[in-house]
Amino acid sequence: MTGWRSRLGQLTDLATVGALGTLGYLALVVAPPDAVQGDAQRLMYLHVPVAWLAYLSFGVTALASLLYLVxxxxxxRWDLLAGASAEIGVVFTGLTILLGSIWARPVWGVWWTWDARLVTTAVLFFLFLGYLALRQVPAxxxxxxxxxxxxxxVAVTDVPVVHLSVIWWRTLHQQPTVLNPELNPQIHGVMATTLLWGVVAFTLLYVTLLRHRYRLAGLEEQREELLLHQAVLERRGIAADPLVPVLSDAQSLPDTQTLSEAQR
Amino acid sequence: MSFASPTTTHLAAERRGPGLLRGAMLVLVKDLRIEASSRVVTNQVIPFAGIVLLMFAFAVDPARQSLQGMAPGLFWIAVVLAAVLAVSRATAVENENGARDALRLSGLDPAAVFLGKVAAVAIQLVLLEVVLVIGVVVLYGFPIVAPGLLPASAAAPTVATAAAGVLYATLAGAIRSRETLLPLLALPVLAPVVLGAARAWSAAGEHSMGEAWRWVQLLTIFAAVLVAFGVATYSGLLEEA
Structure with a gap:
């Protein structure tokens, strides 16, 4: 990695930590408790940015997938980026659902309800769990x-259809009973700022996580190639002593595509 | 044909393969012929869907009222579960004896292969649905109030299920763990099919045709998107493995 890139990376890491710390202070100390929901509402400063991060991740996965297919x-690189982003997306979708449930219990009185956004997010979670399972298959x-x-x-194209059908399902057949998602349309200035800050902080967190995960994915690929190369050499009886000759040989390692062609 | 991308049409023409529709027809007839001699769908998949229907009644209150209300949803869940088996079978026949390579070398446009396979699966699903409709009428006491609307609203979800199924089954075709991977991949994508088709049938049962029609429109768009997606990407999927 070149110097300025690594410095920029370190700067992003620091900015992320700073932004998240500030968010904690804003959300827990500065922002007033909600008039209706009390302190439970503070979970929103986490829940909303986490959900935003999840959707952002899948958006990036879709874009990277498209760029790979064209x-x-x-x-x-697009493939590695798509995979890295999807992993972050699945983790944060799970967190979105979890945080939402924890918040919904005191405020709505239930852990789960068949609201359009909830159902869409749950389906999205399973869609991308499948996607990750597919990625783990060796090939x-x-x-x-x-x-x-x-x-x-396909997964990303599915999302609007799922969302639309769940909205129709809920509105055409029965009115939302337990809850109205717009509990608090009038939002206090400090609350709005905190929420906005949360979105900025979590976007930074996304960039940081993605950068590290992408780098790691690249390293994993390299490791796979090295192990494969070593196995080929061993099969040929060239390198009985593992690793050392292989690593020195790695300079002349054929690129990924040629190797995979050879495999086939 | 306007469906195929310029490259695939060009390649197909170069290989002097048949046109898109004729190619699709060949694959369709081939798949149906394999089914006619092996009878996997008629002897295994349809009975499986039947037993699912029966087990639902065991699990749910067998009082007629509740089963009647749930009949559309249970029907479509049985269809989708059986469809996963049917598409799995439709691509399994290509994985044996190097049939996939033969298909690739046949000069057929991959889009035609996709369309042919989707059509073959859809026809088998229609057969399955006919049997299951008899099942829900007899077992669940599901009243058929609009006989015209049932086939009209079943067409789009059937095509969508077949298209998504064939796409994912081909994707997972060469994978050793495909039996377990395919349901995980296909079922979430088919969530709108179960939801939409079940709602359309319920609405038709309650004589609200406008609502049923709205669902049919949504499912038609969904089916069209999935078919278009399959036509565009199938050549890449067929080449791998």
Missing amino acids: PATRSL APHVRARRAAVAGL
Whole structure:
């Protein structure tokens, strides 16, 4: 990694920690308790940005998948980016549902309700769990990338249809009984600022996590290649002594595509 | 044909393969012929859907009133579960004896292969649905108040299920753990099918045709998107493995 990139990365890490710390202070100390919901409402400063991060992740996955599928921009980098982003997305979708449940229990009186947003988020969670399971299947890089890109795009296309059908389902058949999602349309100035700050902080967190996960994915790929190369050499009886000759040999390692072609 | 991308049409023409519709027809006839001789769907998948229908009644209160209300939803869940098995079978026949390579080398447009397979699965699903409708009428006492609306509202979800199923089954076709992976991939995508089709049938049962029609429109768009997606990406999926 070049110097300025690494410095920029460190700066992002620091900014993320700072922004999250400030968010904690704003949410717990500065913002007033909600008139109706009391302190439970403070969970919103976490829940809303976490949900935003989850949707942002899947958006990036979809975009990267599309860029991989278009022949002009096809590169394994997009595939790694899509995978890294989807992992973050699944974790934060799970957190969104969890935080929402914890908040809903005191405020709505239930852990779960069949609200459109809740159902859509739950389906999204399962769609991308499947996507990640598909990515974990061992395959040549370009084969895996193509499978994942198609699955990722279908999953994202599915989301608006799921959302629309759940909205119709709930509004056409029965009125929302337990809750009205717009409990608090009039929002206090400090609350709005805190919420906005939360979104900024979590966007920074996303960039940081994505950067590290992407780097890690690249390293994982390299490790796979090295192990594969070593196995090939061992099979040929060239390198009985593991790792050391292979690592020195790594300089002349053929690139991913050639290796995967050879595999096939 | 306007469906195929310029490259695929060009390649197909280069190989002097048949046109899109004719190619799809060939694959459709081939798949149906395999089914006619192996009878996997008629002898295994349809009975499976039947037993699912029966087990639902065991699990739910067997009083007729509650079963009647749930009949559309249970019907479509049985269809989707059975469809996962049917598409799994439709691509399994391509994985054996190098059939996938033969299909690739046949000069058929991959889009035609996709359309043919979707059509074959859809026809088998229609057969399954006919049997299941008899099942819900007899077992659950589901009243058919609008006989015209049932097939009209079943068409789009059937095509959507077949398209998503074939797409994912091909995607997972070469994977060793495909039996367990396919349901996880396909079922969340088919969530709108179960929801929409069940609502459309319920609405038709309550004589609110406007609402039923709205669901049919949504499902038609969904089916069209899935088919278009499959046509666009199938060549890549067929080439792998």
